[in-house]
Amino acid sequence: MYTDLNRPPLGVDALRRALVGDSPGDDPRAFYSSLDVVAETGSTNADLLARAADTALDRAVLVAEFQGHGRGRHARVWEAPPRSALAVSVLLRMPGLDVARLGWLPLLTGVAVVDALRTVAEVDAKLKWPNDVLIGGRKVAGILAEVAQTAPVPAVVVGVGLNVTLTQDELPVPTATSLALAGAATTYRDTVLRAVLRELAAQWNAWHADGWSTESLAAAYRARCGTIGQPVRVTLPGERVLVGVASDVDEQGRLVVAPDDGGEPVVVSAGDVTHLRPRD
The missing domain is CATH 3.30.930.10 (Bira Bifunctional Protein; Domain 2)
Known part of the structure; x- marks a missing residue:
């Protein structure tokens, strides 16, 4: 009951x-x-x-x-x-x-x-x-x-x-x-x-x-996917942190991030993602 x-x-x-x-x-x-x-x-x-x-x-x-x-x-x-x-x-x-x-x-x-x-x-x-x-x-x-x-x-x-x-x-x-x-x-x-x-x-x-x-x-x-196009902070294995804009999800289901430092896009297969506030 x-x-x-x-x-x-x-x-x-x-x-x-x-x-x-x-x-x-x-x-x-x-x-x-x-x-x-x-x-x-x-x-x-x-x-x-x-x-x-x-x-x-x-x-x-x-x-x-x-x-x-x-x-x-x-x-x-x-x-x-x-x-x-x-x-x-x-x-x-x-x-x-x-x-x-x-x-x-x-x-x-x-x-x-x-x-x-x-x-x-x-x-x-x-x-x-x-x-x-x-x-x-x-x-x-x-x-x-x-x-x-x-x-x-x-x-x-x-x-x-x-x-x-x-x-x-x-x-x-x-x-x-x-x-x-x-x-x-x-x-x-x-x-x-x-x-x-x-x-x-x-x-x-x-x-x-x-x-x-x-x-x-x-x-x-x-x-x-609401992550694509968002500024993100990704905590990678080993506690490394990546900050940038999520630009895509590739054919293997991995997140592609364009880093803020202007480097090459980073492909993320595992990590904790935090959506950041959109930039002005």
Whole structure:
């Protein structure tokens, strides 16, 4: 029994009817083979990674009403009050994909989350490289992909943590936000989750149909990326700092930065990016 009427539990039966098919295929409305909702877990990503040894398991969705040890990039902890957010992970096997392109899956997921939020929540969501989702410059969602195996068929667990009804006092950091705080058209988590998973299915199917080419995917990512054109500070591995203007995301998903010192553009494959104030 739940006591907060503003935070009802997810309707698992309705979600399964909307998203799970007997023979998952190209239809985003029946793309997934299973969908489970648990009251609490440490990490939905970790749970699916543990189950990935079962090679028959594919397109499996796991959602937690409360996630006690959710992980972001660089092992950062992500946690939200029960039923105030969406903590969802999906196990996807990628037949025929070159393992060198596995890093595109979290970026593809970012495109899916942005499109879902723009459509059903009617918010101006944008991507911050590589895979944070922002509204009004504040983080509303983060994405973490972890490789379960690379052979014989690459398998990846991709997780999304999305703030839905968190209040100002409940935000993990001052630079975060939630759909409720952003004035979203809906904060009904079932609606948002359905939209996110359907968009993920549609993006995955399009990528697969394109032979895992990154050309169209890169163009879609660039069109939604708010980092391009922004002054940025990038903290690189080894605590080196790069300051400049983000000029592009290349075909390998790397950020290209034109440094302030006038040197050659720097290609960044890993680093923490901070958007700086636009210059006059």
